[in-house]
Amino acid sequence: MESDENKAEINGKPELVIETDTKFCPLCAERIKSAAIKCRFCGEDLLAYETKQKDAVEKIIYSEHPPLIYSLVQYLWIILTLGLILIYYFIKSRQVKFIISTQRVKVETGIFMKQTEIIELFRVDDFEIVSPIAQRILGYGILRIKSSDRIRPNLDIYGLPDPERIYNSLRDCVMREREKRGIKVWVNA
Ligand SMILES: [Zn+2]
Numbered sequence: 001m002e003s004d005e006n007k008a009e010i011n012g013k014p015e016l017v018i019e020t021d022t023k024f025c026p027l028c029a030e031r032i033k034s035a036a037i038k039c040r041f042c043g044e045d046l047l048a049y050e051t052k053q054k055d056a057v058e059k060i061i062y063s064e065h066p067p068l069i070y071s072l073v074q075y076l077w078i079i080l081t082l083g084l085i086l087i088y089y090f091i092k093s094r095q096v097k098f099i100i101s102t103q104r105v106k107v108e109t110g111i112f113m114k115q116t117e118i119i120e121l122f123r124v125d126d127f128e129i130v131s132p133i134a135q136r137i138l139g140y141g142i143l144r145i146k147s148s149d150r151i152r153p154n155l156d157i158y159g160l161p162d163p164e165r166i167y168n169s170l171r172d173c174v175m176r177e178r179e180k181r182g183i184k185v186w187v188n189a
Helices: 001-007 047-055 072-080 085-094 161-181
Strands: 022-024 031-033 060-064 096-101 104-109 115-120 126-131 140-147 152-161
Touching: 047 104, 060 161, 072 085, 085 096, 096 152, 104 152, 140 161, 152 161
Parallel strands: none
Antiparallel strands: 022 031, 060 096, 096 104, 104 115, 126 140, 140 152
16 A cells, blocks of 8 residues: 555656665654655655754763963962962862853862752853953953853853854854743844
């Protein structure tokens, strides 16, 4: 019965459909041609479906400890303390880890006792890159996030290398996550 249907489909000509040339629609599970970009049974746009599936997978955009030295001011302290402050800078850097993914922002703190704070991207109301000159000179910036998260409404990710690139990736992800949940799309003026 299925092969009859397939025969009828091809330009009205009775043509034999080779089994290996087919796949199953991921939505309705009907057998369709492997080259199909639209399911002829349920009408699903298969390319759009594939993209949606790919977006649903969480991908890491950035996952790093803040750099040991990210601001010129720190060099001044290194000179003033004859380098002793480097120990403090080292611990300070090691005890924080910023993780930005396509779905959430995470901050891990602590060395022995790890604490993780998470802001879901759909809760992000606004964010911007702040570049104080002392950080900009060294190629770093601060990503300042404002969200409707009750525990962590404001978050600064400091010592961020290539902040513009991360800003742009995050912007697309925030819009997508908000759209997915039907939240009014946030627009940066
Ligand atoms: Zn289908």
